[in-house]
Amino acid sequence: MRVKALRAAKAREAKLLHGAPAQYQALDEATRTAQFVRNKCLHYWMDNQSVGKKELYALCKHLAEEFEFAAKLSSTARQASAERAWAAISNFYRRCRDGEKKKGYPQ
Numbered sequence: 392m393r394v395k396a397l398r399a400a401k402a403r404e405a406k407l408l409h410g411a412p413a414q415y416q417a418l419d420e421a422t423r424t425a426q427f428v429r430n431k432c433l434h435y436w437m438d439n440q441s442v443g444k445k446e447l448y449a450l451c452k453h454l455a456e457e458f459e460f461a462a463k464l465s466s467t468a469r470q471a472s473a474e475r476a477w478a479a480i481s482n483f484y485r486r487c488r489d490g491e492k493k494k495g496y497p498q
Contacts, residue, residue, distance in 0.1 A: 424464045425472045428454055432476035433497050447473040 407418055431454055432447045439446075451469040455462040461469065479497035486494045 420460070421464060421468070424460055425468055427458075428461060428464070428469050428472040429476045432473045433479070436476070436480055436497075444473075444477045447477055 407414055410418075428451060432450055435447070435450050436442045448470055451466070451473050455464075455466070455469060476497070483494060483497050
């Protein structure tokens with residue numbers, strides 16, 4: 392199985408060349424789970440004040456305990472999703488601090 396990661400503007404994509412249907416399904420499931428973790432991190436940040444990167448990593452561990460499909464994703468992949476959420480949050484704060492007109496609230 393050959394997997395090549397490509398960096399897109401908003402999300403990470405993966406390209407599987409000549410894979411079996413089960414491989415495509417597993418790749419889609421992993422992508423959806425990573426998006427789920429990222430969205431949960433963003434919602435946690437929206438609902439709670441003064442949330443830092445450390446709390447988002449702890450949330451990843453909690454999500455793995457709470458949801459079986461999140462536990463199937465490796466801890467490194469879950470933390471990478473939290474890292475992308477934190478990057479969106481920190482960029483939002485930077486744009487606010489710099490006084491830019493379009494702040495781009497994290498989604």
